[in-house]
Amino acid sequence: MRILQFVFAAALTLVAFVGAQAHSYRVGEIQIGHPWTRATPPAAKVAGAFMSFTNEGGAADRLVGGSSPIAEKVEIHTMEMTGGVMKMRPLADGLEVAAGAKVELAPGGIHIMLIGLKQPIAEGDKVPLTLTFEKGGDIEVELAADKMGAGGKAQDHGSHGHGESKKTDHSTH
Structure with a gap:
């Protein structure tokens, strides 16, 4: 019975480890942490994606x-x-991740920005x-979709909602 308990505990640990590792990626010297997005309303045409980049190289x-x-x-x-x-405006030259920076x-x-969504994103x-x-080249990541409005001080980027205290200028898209 103890062997079965040990095997079960080891299997659970492996599943937890693989699950935790699946949301961290590496390309070249860049470590990519916790890529995520927000659920969108059914008619949304855009969504934001968020994550961290840590450059561990020189x-x-x-x-x-x-x-x-x-x-x-x-x-x-x-x-x-x-x-x-x-x-909001696109960064024409992309985003630099300096050596040793996060x-x-x-x-x-x-x-x-994911622009021209072909389908809504659900939590x-x-x-x-x-x-x-x-x-570093190309890397495929998976965005974990959180609830609408999750994770930030900004308005829901997916719906481009308007708050009472802020105006949003969409002319820069």
């Missing part, structure tokens, strides 16, 4: 693009408050996303 690398089968295109965006208006992609700041979905780094 030279900078740059996130230059990406793709996803659920979106027409993928862009790297920044959000900035200018004169009381939240402005860059957080988060709601209300730098993020990845609990696993959304495939391929990231392209200048030096």
